[in-house]
Amino acid sequence: MTFDMSQFLVTFYEESFEGLDIMETELLALDVGEADLETINTIFRAAHSIKGGSGTFGLNDVATFTHVMETLLDEMRDGKRDVTQEGVNILLESVDVLREMLSTLQAEEELDVERIAIVKQKLDNLLAGDSTEAASPIVEEQPSVAENNITDTQTMDTSTAGSSGWVINFKPHVGMLQTGNDPVRMFRELSTLGDFSAELDTSNLPEFLLMEPENSALSWVLTLKGDIPKSEIEEVFDWVEDDCDLTITAITSSFPADEEIAEAEIISETEEPKPIKEVPVETPIPQAADSATSEKPEAKAKRKVTTEASSIRVSIDKVDELINMVGELVITQSMLSQLGEEEEFGEEHLEKLKNGLMQLERNTREMQENVMRIRMLPISFVFQRFPRLVHDLSGKLDKKIELVLSGESTELDKTVMEKIGDPLVHLVRNSLDHGIESPEVRLAAGKPETGEIHLNAFHEGGNIVIEITDDGAGLNLEKILSKAKSSGIVGENDKLVDEDIADLIFRPGFSTADVVSDVSGRGVGMDVVRRNIRALGGTVDVKTKAGEGSVFTIRLPLTLAILDGQSIVVGDEVYIVPLVAIVESIQVDTSLVNGITGQAEVYRLRDEYIPIVKLCDIFNVKPLHDNMEDGLLVVVEAEGKKVALLVDDLLGQQQVVIKSLETNFKSIEGISGATILGDGTVALILDVTGLITISKQNTKAGNSKTPTSVAA
Amino acid sequence: MASAEQNLAVEATNKNVQLEQSIIGNSELGEDTQQFLTFILAGQEYGVDILRVQEIKGWDAVTQVPNTPEYVRGVINLRGTIVPIIDLRIRFSMEQLEYGPTTVVIVLKVMSGDDSSRIMGIVVDGVSDVYNVKNDEIKAAPDFGEGVDSSFVSGLATVEEKMVIILDIDHMLNSDELAKVNKISDGE
Numbered sequence: 001m002t003f004d005m006s007q008f009l010v011t012f013y014e015e016s017f018e019g020l021d022i023m024e025t026e027l028l029a030l031d032v033g034e035a036d037l038e039t040i041n042t043i044f045r046a047a048h049s050i051k052g053g054s055g056t057f058g059l060n061d062v063a064t065f066t067h068v069m070e071t072l073l074d075e076m077r078d079g080k081r082d083v084t085q086e087g088v089n090i091l092l093e094s095v096d097v098l099r100e101m102l103s104t105l106q107a108e109e110e111l112d113v114e115r116i117a118i119v120k121q122k123l124d125n126l127l128a129g130d131s132t133e134a135a136s137p138i139v140e141e142q143p144s145v146a147e148n149n150i151t152d153t154q155t156m157d158t159s160t161a162g163s164s165g166w167v168i169n170f171k172p173h174v175g176m177l178q179t180g181n182d183p184v185r186m187f188r189e190l191s192t193l194g195d196f197s198a199e200l201d202t203s204n205l206p207e208f209l210l211m212e213p214e215n216s217a218l219s220w221v222l223t224l225k226g227d228i229p230k231s232e233i234e235e236v237f238d239w240v241e242d243d244c245d246l247t248i249t250a251i252t253s254s255f256p257a258d259e260e261i262a263e264a265e266i267i268s269e270t271e272e273p274k275p276i277k278e279v280p281v282e283t284p285i286p287q288a289a290d291s292a293t294s295e296k297p298e299a300k301a302k303r304k305v306t307t308e309a310s311s312i313r314v315s316i317d318k319v320d321e322l323i324n325m326v327g328e329l330v331i332t333q334s335m336l337s338q339l340g341e342e343e344e345f346g347e348e349h350l351e352k353l354k355n356g357l358m359q360l361e362r363n364t365r366e367m368q369e370n371v372m373r374i375r376m377l378p379i380s381f382v383f384q385r386f387p388r389l390v391h392d393l394s395g396k397l398d399k400k401i402e403l404v405l406s407g408e409s410t411e412l413d414k415t416v417m418e419k420i421g422d423p424l425v426h427l428v429r430n431s432l433d434h435g436i437e438s439p440e441v442r443l444a445a446g447k448p449e450t451g452e453i454h455l456n457a458f459h460e461g462g463n464i465v466i467e468i469t470d471d472g473a474g475l476n477l478e479k480i481l482s483k484a485k486s487s488g489i490v491g492e493n494d495k496l497v498d499e500d501i502a503d504l505i506f507r508p509g510f511s512t513a514d515v516v517s518d519v520s521g522r523g524v525g526m527d528v529v530r531r532n533i534r535a536l537g538g539t540v541d542v543k544t545k546a547g548e549g550s551v552f553t554i555r556l557p558l559t560l561a562i563l564d565g566q567s568i569v570v571g572d573e574v575y576i577v578p579l580v581a582i583v584e585s586i587q588v589d590t591s592l593v594n595g596i597t598g599q600a601e602v603y604r605l606r607d608e609y610i611p612i613v614k615l616c617d618i619f620n621v622k623p624l625h626d627n628m629e630d631g632l633l634v635v636v637e638a639e640g641k642k643v644a645l646l647v648d649d650l651l652g653q654q655q656v657v658i659k660s661l662e663t664n665f666k667s668i669e670g671i672s673g674a675t676i677l678g679d680g681t682v683a684l685i686l687d688v689t690g691l692i693t694i695s696k697q698n699t700k701a702g703n704s705k706t707p708t709s710v711a712a
Numbered sequence: 713m714a715s716a717e718q719n720l721a722v723e724a725t726n727k728n729v730q731l732e733q734s735i736i737g738n739s740e741l742g743e744d745t746q747q748f749l750t751f752i753l754a755g756q757e758y759g760v761d762i763l764r765v766q767e768i769k770g771w772d773a774v775t776q777v778p779n780t781p782e783y784v785r786g787v788i789n790l791r792g793t794i795v796p797i798i799d800l801r802i803r804f805s806m807e808q809l810e811y812g813p814t815t816v817v818i819v820l821k822v823m824s825g826d827d828s829s830r831i832m833g834i835v836v837d838g839v840s841d842v843y844n845v846k847n848d849e850i851k852a853a854p855d856f857g858e859g860v861d862s863s864f865v866s867g868l869a870t871v872e873e874k875m876v877i878i879l880d881i882d883h884m885l886n887s888d889e890l891a892k893v894n895k896i897s898d899g900e
Contacts, residue, residue, distance in 0.1 A: 573775065618778065620779075621776070621778070659793065659794045661787070661794055663793065663794070664793065664794060664795050664831045665777075665787065665794070665796040665832075668777055668778065668779055671777070674775075674787060674794045676789045676792065676794075682787050682788060682789045682794055684777065
């Protein structure tokens with residue numbers, strides 16, 4: 001091919017993955033026994049697009065594999081085959097394999113040939129086996145399947161065996177030239193592959209007077225010498241496949257043996273295909289992997305970078321809205337510039353200017369919100385993988401579980417979405433594994449046999465909340481507490497409320513299954529879950545009731561790029577506190593400040609005692625006011641805990657663009673990032689969760705550490 | 713105050729122009745020659761690879777970052793990115809000096825081990841000159857014994873009868889507390 005196809009590859013992969021998702025969802029929705037024709041059609045169409053695309057891009061392994069799936073689906077569609085649970089399971093497995101194939105190909109890595117062969121074999125068996133109708137339609141299908149196998153094996157053999165070359169019999173059909181395909185161009189391309197020679201057969205050439213110049217009457221026997229994979233040759237003929245008779249045969253010494261195998265395959269495929277497939281597949285794999293990896297590692301590395309650039313699909317509504325807004329912005333701009341050209345600037349102009357500026361502000365804000373919304377996707381992108389997970393796991397664990405999804409249309413930032421997937425999977429898996437009891441236990445406890453896991457998402461304030469609710473046994477708090485005590489995480493005589501005990505499962509020390517018994521082994525990697533969610537600026541907590549189940553609640557910021565902040569002043573520095581964390585801000589009434597054993601101070605706010613965190617001490621900044629009553633307390637809350645931050649002054653509220661400190665520096669405890677203020681200076685954004693942790697450590701250390709002074 | 717700042721700005725610009733000219737003037741370099749930007753720190757001349765220098769700017773107020781070593785003066789906004797500023801005098805345990813009109817920040821591109829780069833600024837007493845140094849003129853740093861940490865020094869060069877200490881900025885700005893902490897794992 002003379003033009004660069006790689007630019008379309010990205011789209012192909014994207015669409016294929018989407019197609020696979022559709023196939024998966026629809027397969028799970030398929031009613032065994034009485035399948036909905038439309039559903040099968042949808043699956044078929046998705047498979048067909050993948051096959052077509054992969055063929056065009058020369059991904060023959062994928063095309064061959066999908067072809068078999070397609071055949072199976074075609075038979076289901078035509079009613080020649082019943083939709084069985086077995087069939088659906090194998091198709092689901094094939095979807096997995098296809099996804100793996102595509103992602104390995106995308107990453108330019110070696111395919112797991114063995115796995116592919118096994119699943120393909122299953123498909124073949126299913127195809128060859130118990131179709132509802134008698135042999136006639138299947139026999140027709142059979143050769144194509146067998147043929148594909150040959151191509152498969154030969155490709156593998158020749159890519160490694162170091163064949164000396166190929167003989168290609170190329171006989172264009174009469175109309176091939178009319179489709180714009182030029183043999184000369186193809187030959188030229190072939191000659192770049194290796195030592196090329198062509199033998200022209202003019203025997204079909206009619207007499208000169210009878211000759212139609214637009215018909216092709218020639219045929220060729222081409223010889224191509226060199227160690228060339230068959231797939232590359234096939235690629236050259238990709239466009240003319242249907243317009244010519246083409247046979248490609250290897251001229252290796254091992255060729256006769258090869259042919260025998262291939263022949264044997266065709267014969268025995270119909271009866272007992274199993275052993276044959278394994279013969280050619282198993283031997284060449286390691287070599288194939290070796291030769292390819294050693295050949296071009298550089299090309300690989302390069303490619304990976306390019307594939308990482310991801311794209312996003314935006315609904316046309318959102319784009320239209322943006323265009324409207326840009327229109328308004330332009331109008332405002334022209335109005336303002338007209339004002340600027342006025343020769344005399346009077347009172348009424350000032351009024352106009354103020355109006356214009358207000359309009360500009362509104363336009364800008366709306367634009368910003370809408371641009372942000374482009375990055376927002378419905379959470380169903382994450383949720384859609386769970387039906388499959390629950391389907392597979394409940395089968396494995398012998399549990400009956402129904403998954404209920406709600407709030408799928410809740411939107412959140414793409415970056416957040418990509419990173420929340422794994423923690424969510426972890427939590428759902430935990431609920432399945434440890435939360436929901438086995439059917440017998442459930443019946444004995446007087447609960448319905450089928451357990452329920454509910455995934456819910458909704459907006460609350462500036463956050464998105466995701467809840468994972470199960471109606472299982474709940475956490476075994478006693479066991480957690482006793483384990484925590486024995487492992488020293490909690491002191492023997494510490495008094496803990498239930499929430500604190502439940503919270504222990506997020507401690508790193510609880511991350512192994514044997515810490516809590518297998519009766520309620522929650523806590524496997526829960527610390528990782530919490531850490532990942534925190535890295536996104538979110539929180540996770542758990543509420544549980546023995547015998548009734550647990551609720552895991554994840555709170556995440558809607559976006560990682562922008563934050564509503566309250567500017568505060570401590571000493572000479574300005575910091576930003578995320579607005580969502582602030583409960584209230586109050587003036588200090590010193591009579592309500594109580595010292596606790598001279599180390600820490602608490603503030604009595606109505607009926608609560610809230611620890612006071614002096615930011616000036618934590619950040620080693622010299623405060624503006626020496627007396628506490630001159631300052632202000634900002635009560636903030638994170639993960640259900642409140643602290644009061646002592647600050648010198650409050651400035652305005654504003655939206656700030658979050659910049660990473662880590663890009664050029666490193667992460668600092670208690671600071672979640674930085675932003676640039678209107679005057680161009682940098683202000684640090686406080687991480688409330690981190691601050692609470694620091695203040696606890698300081699209290700524990702008994703404030704014995706006097707802050708080391710920093711030269712101003 | 714304002715005029716002092718202006719003077720400083722003018723001075724810095726002049727210096728930059730001079731430097732630029734000297735860089736352009738010496739653009740035809742052999743393969744075995746490197747260019748170094750040198751700066752003054754406590755009377756001694758130090759050099760850094762000129763290809764790593766992003767820009768030179770006057771000292772301006774920084775935003776302090778809590779719980780960092782003393783030599784991290786803070787962070788600044790460099791056209792939208794947050795850049796940490798390191799005081800080299802404090803880093804090298806030298807006597808601190810009041811920042812004056814010649815005090816400048818040299819913004820450098822620092823390579824980390826994993827092929828990533830970071831932008832960092834160093835505060836020095838003043839920029840000096842640009843030298844072309846042949847590779848074979850750079851001598852390895854002698855072993856100063858245990859009392860002196862010479863690991864930031866990649867070599868010594870003699871230019872116009874003066875000694876220039878060539879710094880290994882990648883090592884210097886990636887060590888100790890400046891080391892980039894590995895990002896939190898994805899939990900996979």
